[in-house]
Amino acid sequence: MPGMYRDRLKKHRLSFQRRVQLVSAVLVNGYAIGFAKGRIFTGGTKAVCVPVLNCYSCPGALGACPIGSLQAALGSAGHRFPFYVLGLLMLFGVVLGRLACGLLCPFGLLQDLLHKVPVPKLKVTRKIDRPLRWLKYIVLLVTVILLPAFAVNDTGVNPPYFCKYICPAGTLGGGVPLLLTNPSLRALVGALFSWKALVLVVIIAACVFIPRAFCRYLCPLGAFYSLFNRFGFYQMKLDKSKCIGCKKCEESCPMGVEVTKDINSVECIRCGKCKEVCPKGAVTPVYPLSDSTSKKQKL
Amino acid sequence: MKSKRVLAARYGLLALGVLFIAVGILRREHVDVLQKAVMICLECIGIG
Numbered sequence: 001m002p003g004m005y006r007d008r009l010k011k012h013r014l015s016f017q018r019r020v021q022l023v024s025a026v027l028v029n030g031y032a033i034g035f036a037k038g039r040i041f042t043g044g045t046k047a048v049c050v051p052v053l054n055c056y057s058c059p060g061a062l063g064a065c066p067i068g069s070l071q072a073a074l075g076s077a078g079h080r081f082p083f084y085v086l087g088l089l090m091l092f093g094v095v096l097g098r099l100a101c102g103l104l105c106p107f108g109l110l111q112d113l114l115h116k117v118p119v120p121k122l123k124v125t126r127k128i129d130r131p132l133r134w135l136k137y138i139v140l141l142v143t144v145i146l147l148p149a150f151a152v153n154d155t156g157v158n159p160p161y162f163c164k165y166i167c168p169a170g171t172l173g174g175g176v177p178l179l180l181t182n183p184s185l186r187a188l189v190g191a192l193f194s195w196k197a198l199v200l201v202v203i204i205a206a207c208v209f210i211p212r213a214f215c216r217y218l219c220p221l222g223a224f225y226s227l228f229n230r231f232g233f234y235q236m237k238l239d240k241s242k243c244i245g246c247k248k249c250e251e252s253c254p255m256g257v258e259v260t261k262d263i264n265s266v267e268c269i270r271c272g273k274c275k276e277v278c279p280k281g282a283v284t285p286v287y288p289l290s291d292s293t294s295k296k297q298k299l
Numbered sequence: 300m301k302s303k304r305v306l307a308a309r310y311g312l313l314a315l316g317v318l319f320i321a322v323g324i325l326r327r328e329h330v331d332v333l334q335k336a337v338m339i340c341l342e343c344i345g346i347g
Contacts (some may be wrong), residue, residue, distance in 0.1 A: 014345075040339055045330070047329040047332050047336070048332075048340075049332065055344075056335070056344050057340045057343045061336075064335070064336035066343070068340060068343060069332045072331070072335045073328065074333065075333065080326070080328075082323070082328065083319045083322040084320060084329055085321075085328070086319055087315075087317065087319025087320035087322070087323055090312055090315060091313070091316035091317065093312070093316075094316060160343070163342050164343070167343065170340075170343035170345070171344065171345050174343050175344035178339065185344075186317065188346045189345075191346035192345050192346065192347075195345070197345070205343070230305065231312060232309070233309065
């Protein structure tokens with residue numbers, strides 16, 4: 001009996017990924033009073049962007065959203081080159097790459113949990129999946145860079161187009177809690193909120209059926225980090241001498257990466273699922289100085 | 300050869316990122332980020 005109990009506990013123990021995701025979500029949104037009082041944090045830490053998609057208008061947010069900040073900087077008067085935000089994004093890209101998506105992003109955590117809803121899952125064929133993945137780069141280029149930099153509205157302002165019309169993290173993390181707790185904001189709700197709520201519902205539904213649907217097809221931050229995935233400090237390594245070609249890694253990958261062919265694909269979010277399921281321990285993470293690690297192992 | 304190129308790109312991008320941050324701070328861009336982030340962004344929450 002104690003053995004059975006221990007097995008059941010083991011089965012329900014949170015994975016390393018889930019624990020890190022939860023800690024990150026709490027750290028990034030640690031201003032708990034904000035949720036209760038319907039107001040946002042106004043401290044100095046908001047001068048620094050967090051490495052994940054987390055709306056700075058979320059009542060709990062302690063840092064700035066990098067995508068929101070980039071749009072604001074590009075659309076500011078004078079159209080100055082956004083050195084600071086771009087520098088932070090590059091730093092996050094090189095040091096973390098898409099590890100930020102797999103382990104740190106609260107919206108990634110939400111997508112992982114949504115995919116646990118017990119309904120039949122959708123298998124997107126490669127023919128549809130491949131071209132759809134380019135969509136996130138278009139979203140990055142058009143709605144985060146070009147439109148906020150050049151498209152001025154009637155009032156002479158460059159709106160943050162991604163935040164305004166697409167971002168589900170802003171609607172869910174910022175819009176919903178603020179509108180629930182702040183009556184003056186609730187009085188201003190109109191057609192735009194209906195649109196954003198619709199986008200959020202569609203994305204949530206997609207994530208129930210397709211693992212990490214938002215990360216795969218729409219997230220501009222993931223698109224930016226993916227450019228650094230092959231150069232980043234954190235890499236994955238497949239030991240081909242140990243690999244038996246069972247493809248369990250590819251079946252378990254939420255991003256549909258062909259692990260045995262291209263383990264450090266731009267789509268890899270470093271969630272570690274492939275490592276977890278490999279029966280031969282052929283998949284290993286390499287961070288940060290791969291050469292010294294392998295030399296030590298040889299010795 | 301390939302790994303040397305990867306290492307060069309890795310450290311080159313890291314240095315460029317740090318340089319950009321330093322230039323941004325000198326231009327007080329972090330203050331702009333703070334000013335934007337401490338106000339409720341009406342567009343972000345679907346109102347503005």
